[in-house]
Amino acid sequence: MIDLHYWPTPNGHKITLFLEETGLDYRIVPVNIGKGDQFEPDFLKIAPNNRMPAIVDHAPTDGGAPIAIFESGAILLYLAEKTGRFGGADVRSRTEINQWLMWQMGGLGPMLGQNHHFTRYAPEQVPYAIDRYVRETNRLYGVLDRRLEGRDFITGDYSIADMASYPWILPEAQGQNIDDFPNVKRWHAAIKDRPATIEAYRKGAEIQPAQSPMTEEQKKVLFGQTAKGD
Structure with a gap:
C-alpha cells in the first residue's frame, strides 16, 4: 500500500x-494546501520542504x-524503479527519459x-514579470x-517524462x-484520452470539486511563508 499525500495541482497529478497507469494499490491522504496542511508537523516528517506530493510506500521492494x-x-523515479515501468528499459532510454524529467522539474514546472x-495570483499586476514568464512559457512550449x-x-x-510534463x-x-x-496539441490530446488520465483527474475532482477564487488568507498561506513559518 502507498499513501499518497496529495492535492489536485499539476505536481499532484503527476503521481x-x-x-x-500501473494499478499500484494506493490511498489518497488529502493535503489542503490552501488551509496550510503542508505545514503540519506530521506532514513535515515526510516532506521537509512543506510541499506536496509525497508518498509513503509501506511495501518497498x-x-x-x-x-x-x-x-x-523523485517519486516518479522511485515508482518507475519499483514497478519496472515507464522509466526506460536500458541505460540509453533511462538517460533520455531522465534528462526530460529534469527539464520539466528544472524548467517547465518552475x-x-x-x-x-504573476498572471493570476500576484496582488498587483507587474507587466515586466508577466511578459517575462509568458514569453518563457512560449519558449518552453516550442522546445x-x-x-x-x-x-x-x-x-x-x-514515460514518466510525459507524466511530469x-x-x-x-x-x-x-x-x-x-x-x-501542433505537436504539443496532438500529444496532450492523446494523454488526456488515456483511461488512467481520466481516472486520475476524476479522483482529483473528488478531492476538490470546484476551484473558487483564491482568498487573501489562502494566498498568505501559499505565498507568504518564511523560514520562521510566518
Whole structure:
C-alpha cells in the first residue's frame, strides 16, 4: 500500500497519473494546501520542504521499513524503479527519459508556475514579470513541440517524462495558443484520452470539486511563508 499525500495541482497529478497507469494499490491522504496542511508537523516528517506530493510506500521492494519520498520527480523515479515501468528499459532510454524529467522539474514546472503566479495570483499586476514568464512559457512550449516532431511521446514511448510534463500544459491559462504548437496539441490530446488520465483527474475532482477564487488568507498561506513559518 502507498499513501499518497496529495492535492489536485499539476505536481499532484503527476503521481496519480503513474499510479493509475500501473494499478499500484494506493490511498489518497488529502493535503489542503490552501488551509496550510503542508505545514503540519506530521506532514513535515515526510516532506521537509512543506510541499506536496509525497508518498509513503509501506511495501518497498527490499522488504524493509516503509520509505517516505518527497519531490514529484523523485517519486516518479522511485515508482518507475519499483514497478519496472515507464522509466526506460536500458541505460540509453533511462538517460533520455531522465534528462526530460529534469527539464520539466528544472524548467517547465518552475517557469510555468511563475507564469501562474504573476498572471493570476500576484496582488498587483507587474507587466515586466508577466511578459517575462509568458514569453518563457512560449519558449518552453516550442522546445516541447520540436521534441515531439515525429514522436508520439517525449522519448518515443509513454514515460514518466510525459507524466511530469502533461499536467503543466494549460495553454489558455498561460497566455498561449495551442494551435501554434501542433505537436504539443496532438500529444496532450492523446494523454488526456488515456483511461488512467481520466481516472486520475476524476479522483482529483473528488478531492476538490470546484476551484473558487483564491482568498487573501489562502494566498498568505501559499505565498507568504518564511523560514520562521510566518
